[in-house]
Amino acid sequence: MLFDTHAHYNDPAFDGDRESLLASMPEQGVARIVDPGCSLESSRDVVALAQRHDHVFAAVGIHPQDCGDFTPAQLEELRSLARQPKVVAIGEIGLDYYWADNPPREKQKEALRAQMALAQGLDLPVIIHNRDAHADSLEIVKEFPEVRGVFHSFAGSVEMARELLKRGWMLSFNGVITFKNARKAPEVVAAVPLDRLMIETDAPFLAPEPYRGRRNDSGYVHLVAEKIAAIRGITPQEVELATWENANRFFGLT
Numbered sequence: 001m002l003f004d005t006h007a008h009y010n011d012p013a014f015d016g017d018r019e020s021l022l023a024s025m026p027e028q029g030v031a032r033i034v035d036p037g038c039s040l041e042s043s044r045d046v047v048a049l050a051q052r053h054d055h056v057f058a059a060v061g062i063h064p065q066d067c068g069d070f071t072p073a074q075l076e077e078l079r080s081l082a083r084q085p086k087v088v089a090i091g092e093i094g095l096d097y098y099w100a101d102n103p104p105r106e107k108q109k110e111a112l113r114a115q116m117a118l119a120q121g122l123d124l125p126v127i128i129h130n131r132d133a134h135a136d137s138l139e140i141v142k143e144f145p146e147v148r149g150v151f152h153s154f155a156g157s158v159e160m161a162r163e164l165l166k167r168g169w170m171l172s173f174n175g176v177i178t179f180k181n182a183r184k185a186p187e188v189v190a191a192v193p194l195d196r197l198m199i200e201t202d203a204p205f206l207a208p209e210p211y212r213g214r215r216n217d218s219g220y221v222h223l224v225a226e227k228i229a230a231i232r233g234i235t236p237q238e239v240e241l242a243t244w245e246n247a248n249r250f251f252g253l254t
């Protein structure tokens, strides 16, 4: 059974077929999905989505791109959302220095630190988005030694991966590792212990080859498992089993 640990079904790309597509996932072999919110509004949406589908779980958080007006009042609303049934993590949260018009770096760090503290208080894992902010992300991870988390769509170096692994963190990979120009990620995939890997789609984005450029959905997550298997020289079934167990353990699911 496959576990897609990161997909955004609240995205408008799914407005035409969201419920039927999600309902089809167990028969496609995808038995569990975590859908992380990126704002208060989308966090509310994914909590509701998880209520409608047995195999869907939610994470709540404010993405660095959406943290421009982050306030303590928003944190309190996240706290109450995080206590709803089937909320398994705080995310997606993090730092994104790629886009010039993103909120200022200091604001992003403030929102990330506040949400790390929230996760610590609630004893929930975190889902981290990190783009072009490796050093600052790692620095904040080190400030919260009690918080466990995953770097989703991990794009750092083997050295950075080792720093995170040493602290008990997980790394998650998606269709990016199947792209022809992917270099660093396959190197990391080969170096990470199998019990620290998770798989995801990041749907509707980043569809794996040979579907690159199309709308992505959890039905393609097996292609990520197959690519990991090819890189590591093991069977897709071994990757499927390990990532299923890893994700359930990480999110506290039985």
Ligand code: NI
Pocket (backbone or CB within 6 Å): 006, 008, 036, 092, 202
């Ligand atoms: Ni995402």
